[in-house]
Amino acid sequence: MTLISRSTKETASLGETLGRAAVAGDVIGLTGPLGTGKSVFVRGLAKGLQVPDSYIPSPTFTFMQAYTGRLPLYHIDLYRFSENTQQTVIEQIASIGIGDYLFGEMGLHGVCAIEWADLIEEILPSPRLMIQMDIQEDNRRITFCAKEEGIRLRLQSLRQYLGDVAL
Numbered sequence: 001m002t003l004i005s006r007s008t009k010e011t012a013s014l015g016e017t018l019g020r021a022a023v024a025g026d027v028i029g030l031t032g033p034l035g036t037g038k039s040v041f042v043r044g045l046a047k048g049l050q051v052p053d054s055y056i057p058s059p060t061f062t063f064m065q066a067y068t069g070r071l072p073l074y075h076i077d078l079y080r081f082s083e084n085t086q087q088t089v090i091e092q093i094a095s096i097g098i099g100d101y102l103f104g105e106m107g108l109h110g111v112c113a114i115e116w117a118d119l120i121e122e123i124l125p126s127p128r129l130m131i132q133m134d135i136q137e138d139n140r141r142i143t144f145c146a147k148e149e150g151i152r153l154r155l156q157s158l159r160q161y162l163g164d165v166a167l
């Protein structure tokens with residue numbers, strides 16, 4: 001499913017809709033160049049998961065930030081890992097325990113949103129929703145891709161939203 005978001009607010013609303021539909025164990029991978037709206041989308045996702053507005057992101061946010069909402073949200077940003085040439089990104093994240101969020105107890109009970117997910121796509125669980133964001137003129141083109149049946153259901157809620165609201 002591909003659609004065009006014409007504003008920051010629209011992208012956040014899409015994230016929020018997905019957040020309302022999300023269930024424990026969902027893995028959402030965001031890809032696309034810097035400044036395309038991945039973080040905006042995750043902010044909406046947090047709202048849809050009822051993370052309080054008063055939440056202030058930690059200034060020490062390095063690669064993972066946990067938010068408390070209807071379900072825990074683990075927001076992982078791999079941007080800083082892309083430039084180290086000594087080790088692969090997968091080796092780097094293995095050493096800091098990201099697997100606990102993706103495959104362990106924490107991931108099973110929460111929702112994982114990963115920016116720059118293409119860097120580790122080969123180790124992501126297959127029931128995942130991938131969201132590719134690109135710049136298209138002044139807008140953003142957002143492509144949703146879910147290969148596994150369960151997570152496709154979450155796309156249904158987005159489709160419904162698109163039917164209700166003229167984007």
Ligand SMILES: Nc1ncnc2c1ncn2[C@@H]1O[C@H](COP(=O)(O)OP(=O)(O)O)[C@@H](O)[C@H]1O
Pocket residue numbers: 005006007008009010011032033034035036037038039040041115138139140
């Ligand atoms: N349609 C749109 N969707 C999302 N962000 C948009 C849109 N139009 C403009 N923007 C702006 O683009 C920037 C996206 O930033 P951010 O979400 O941090 O990007 P990323 O996390 O992909 O690097 C924000 O400043 C946002 O206001």
Ligand SMILES: [Mg+2]
Pocket residue numbers: 038039077115
């Ligand atoms: Mg970002």
